Amino acid sequence: MAVIWRGNTQDRLYQDTISSGGGNSHKHKDKYKDKEHKHKDHKKDREREKSKYGNSDHKEFSEKKHREKERIKHEDVSTDRHKDKHKEKDHRKEEIKPKKEKENGFASPHRIKTEPDNDHFYHSPKSLKRQRDNDETEFKPKKIKIENDRVDKKAKKRKQDEVRGNLWILYLIYFSDPLRERILMRLFLVKDIKPKKTQKNKKGEVADGKKKAKKEPEEKWKWWEEERATDGSKWRFLEHKGPVMAAPYETLPSKVRFFYDGKQMKLGPEAEEVATFFAKMLDHEYTTKDAFRKNFFKDWRKEMTSEEKSKITDLKKCNFNEMGEYFKAQSEARKAMTKDDKLKIKVENERLLQEYGFCIMDNHKERIANFRIEPPGLFRGRGDHPKMGMLKRRIRPEDIIINCSKDSKHPKPPPGTKWKELRHDNKVTWLVSWTENIQGSIKYIMLNPSSRIKAEKDWQKYETARNLKKCVDRLRNQYREDWKSKEMRIRQRAVALYFIDKLALRAGNEKEEGESADTVGCCSLRVEHINLYPEKDGQEFVVEFDFLGKDSIRYYNKVPVEKRVFKNLQLFMENKQPEDDLFDRLNTSILNKHLQELMDGLTAKVFRTYNASITLQQQLKELTSPDENLPAKILSYNRANRAVAILCNHQRALPKTFEKSMQNLQTKIDAKKDQLSDAKRDVKSAKADLKVRRDEKSKKAVETKKKAVERLEEQLMKLEVQATDREENKQIALGTSKLNYLDPRISVAWCKKWGIPIEKIYNKTQREKFAWAIDMAEDDYEF
DNA sequence: TCATGAACTTAGAATACATACA
């Protein structure tokens, strides 16, 4: 077969071209001129529409909705009074409209709105009609409840007791916080927050302490019903309190000693601090690794005084055991603290959260994801990271850039210090940034996934993936054609794309050698990462993949591929060394440029989202049977989720207690089986009794015993389902796909279709992140 | 055109917290 294929004239010509190309590592990558037509018109179109917020679906949705709202407002006016009001509003709107456009374009600095100029965003949800994503069916948004209605009463009672006890403390914190005060003032000043609504804190507790308000579900801000900026700006107003700095180092008590070469040695505070970082990790595998020890020792010595440096020359002679024991004891002591002491810590954490954990972005209070500066420590790179063990230095205010509105109250640096810079850049979403010393990369403080700015982007991501669904067949035909191309670069691009599509591989950027662990993705695969088998295990054209991917997670897979792919791979590998690039004429930027020409917004990453979501949808359809009970349906969901996690290679380390917990579960199952057989015996004897006595009492006894059997059978089934689920899941991480790859509307629709409470699929945090989807998707949603 | 770096998403491990059970 190979001979026939290579015998093709075009291919032979092509072979000649390649062999003259010679080199095969990415350093030699060819700069062949693209003979293809460049799709110039398409590019121009794209540029015209190129705005981050320009996703057509989303934009269209907002516009349609806005028009719809306006229409409803016109129709809703039934009384004269209303009419007058309406007139007034319209009049006001006419006045405001140009100003609004100006605002969107940032011609003038943002001011907190004190006029009700955005009234139209806050119609009663009941009267609101709007277009759903792509179809034309009517959509009625519903109020979102923050608290889960189905919370177990017992747990609720316990919580209530605890809450009552602590409420006054939280109450004090809540109102003593100056930022909150400002936030509340702002919120009440602007019309888009209804002042009468009771504010709840993070835990859903009522801040003003009124019981009555607790019963009313809080109405959450539905940003997805509003218009978005179209000028590339991320916000108009941003105010926050800055980051929480890492706690200063506290020197060890004198009883905790460090020994060098068997002799006690007192370290200066700088060297001691770094030594404690190592001591805290003594039980960890890291401290046994050569690279870790070497890097640590090198950086540690930099912190030593010259005297320390001259004495401490060999890490093997260092004894950190007392330090290690001290930290272990501290951690034990923390666990054994009294309830009161634990509460004090909780209260302090809550105070910090309230003060630093929120910001105001465009009139709304939003939760910040990571408001603490990363504390100093030893770098824990994944896999064989060449820099593991290096000292992550302490970040000072002088290293920190603050980003906020010009007209906001700027965060203050700690007394006697200065920020590196105060910036007012509304084209970015971060609040705080600094450069870390290990890789020289920038770290950011950003908003929580539930925030508008993050969730909106998430929604957009799934819309792009849905767009891919519309044209994926065309794209697949195209890359199949490209397998036959005269040009090597096009063949490589097409085969790589096939892998990205079929196997959900990551794009695979080039990495600087020696800077990080040796991991690869699709474009950076090397010859040594695949093996070709014309026949294996009864299948033809099998490719065996074996490489380390992101986070040094091993990807191992044997897949039969199409014959042309196989032949192309043979061709790509010809005359190459194992360490040479498989796709030497390709990189992620070439690939993404090509994808961009095929579909607006398409990048390699979109295939992962698309394939993950479509797989979930298909699997749910396949696996859910209508007559199953709730636990079985949830098992089906988890199995569908698992199929995606396997596709995306989301693995986790086997939990340390896995064997034990499985054993415990098995014991429970065995015990339940015993109970069940006893109960069945009871039914038999009760029936025998009934035969003899033939009275009502005996009849009732039979019924009761039968019910007991049914109950036990159900309990047994639940346990068995749990065991199956756990076993199937032991090395697979479901969370990553659930959080990042699966269009939440698929899950919401599935829940609605089968009457599954959403709480069974998404926990509280996940429900907050996917609030838009929970509100939006109906049972017939199609990805 | 390419290299670089900024910005943002995705990832598993570690830790904190909640719940079940003895």
Place this chain on the structure above:
DNA sequence: TGTATGTATTCTAAGTTCATGA
């Protein structure tokens, strides 16, 4: 009530993508 175990949250590393400037 204390302990074991499971789940949620936090942490931060490690990716991808895109803009920018030489």
